[in-house]
Every structure is written in structure tokens, then in C-alpha cells.
Amino acid sequence: MSTHAHTNSPVRFLEGNRVYLRPVGQEDSEFYYRSLYSKETRKLTGTQKHYTHEQIQQYIESKGQDSASVLLLIALCENDQVIGDIQIGDIDTFNRSAFIRIAIDQSAYQGKGYGSEAMVLMLDYGFGILNLHRIELNVFSYNERAIHTYEKLGFVREGVQRQALYYDHAYHDSILMSILAEEYRAKYGK
Numbered sequence: 001m002s003t004h005a006h007t008n009s010p011v012r013f014l015e016g017n018r019v020y021l022r023p024v025g026q027e028d029s030e031f032y033y034r035s036l037y038s039k040e041t042r043k044l045t046g047t048q049k050h051y052t053h054e055q056i057q058q059y060i061e062s063k064g065q066d067s068a069s070v071l072l073l074i075a076l077c078e079n080d081q082v083i084g085d086i087q088i089g090d091i092d093t094f095n096r097s098a099f100i101r102i103a104i105d106q107s108a109y110q111g112k113g114y115g116s117e118a119m120v121l122m123l124d125y126g127f128g129i130l131n132l133h134r135i136e137l138n139v140f141s142y143n144e145r146a147i148h149t150y151e152k153l154g155f156v157r158e159g160v161q162r163q164a165l166y167y168d169h170a171y172h173d174s175i176l177m178s179i180l181a182e183e184y185r186a187k188y189g190k
Helices: 026-036 039-045 053-065 114-128 144-153 181-188
Strands: 019-023 070-076 082-092 097-104 134-140 156-167 170-180
Touching: 019 114, 026 053, 026 082, 039 097, 070 114, 082 114, 097 114, 114 134, 114 144, 114 181, 134 144, 134 156, 144 170, 170 181
Parallel strands: 097 134
Antiparallel strands: 019 070, 070 082, 082 097, 134 170, 156 170
16 A cells, blocks of 8 residues: 555646746647737747647647657746646757757746746756757847847857748847856856
């Protein structure tokens, strides 16, 4: 007979001081659906399409089967509130590279360091567990706060994809940034 008590508390896959990262499940499809229709989230991520509940559920299901991707939700340690998601994707085990992306759902949770903490947790996982050598991201030129944050985290600008995104009646540049394993280890003492 098992002596373990069953709890309904979420699994904490990667845990920091103020946020933790947990697996995404079908029960999170409503969060995803709502966040995709947040005007600010759509702009910051460059999301142009609309999605149905069923498409979101299929997306979550497919990510659970995708060995080249790690998709996790960002939650607050103090109350388990989900505030966004983070993903390492297109994991290339030969070249030891991948991309990373993050989205914090509501402006109330932006600019408070939650995203930075989540990024460091995921970068540590990418370099320390997945044995990646290079992690890259793209950020749109109008997202100056994110660009500044990524630079503080140790990402280096590599180039600009000129007018790569058409959003809100205008073209916008996409900035390619990356961080290498040795840069991460030098900055974070790992």
C-alpha cells in the first residue's frame, strides 16, 4: 500500500525563486486560447492568425509528442498562477542548437523580472541538460523592452531580417540574437 498522499498541486519541472516551469496539458487549453487573443500578446509575438479551441488542443497534444521541442508554462511560485509560456524548439542534436521563445500573457506580469527568471531556468536546462551549444531567438524591432532584457541575459545581436513581419499596416524588422554555452556559463558561473 502506498503511503504517498495525492495532491492536486502542479508539477514544478524547473523551479526558481519566484517562478517555476511546468508541463502543459489539455487543461491549459483555455489559458492558451485566451492569451492568443490578448492584443498585446498578439503584437509582441507577431501572431496574425486566429485559432479555434480545437486547434489549440491539437497544438498542445502535438507538443507533448514532439521530441524536438520542450514547451512549458510559467507559473508564480506563490500561488501557481500561470502567467505565460516558454519553449525551446527545433532542437538539433547534431549541431546542438535550438531556438527559444517566451510570452508573458498580461502586462501586469511584464517588467517584473518573471520572464528573465524563466529564461534563465530554460537556458540552464538547454545548456546543462539538453547539452545545447547555441540557443537563438528572434525579436521584433518594436519590442525594445525585450531586446534590452535579452541583452542583459547575455544574448548577442547577430543580424536583422529586414521587414520580416507585416503587422498593423506596417513592416517591421526581426532581430536575430543568440547565446552560446560558454557565454552562458561565463555569465552565470555554471
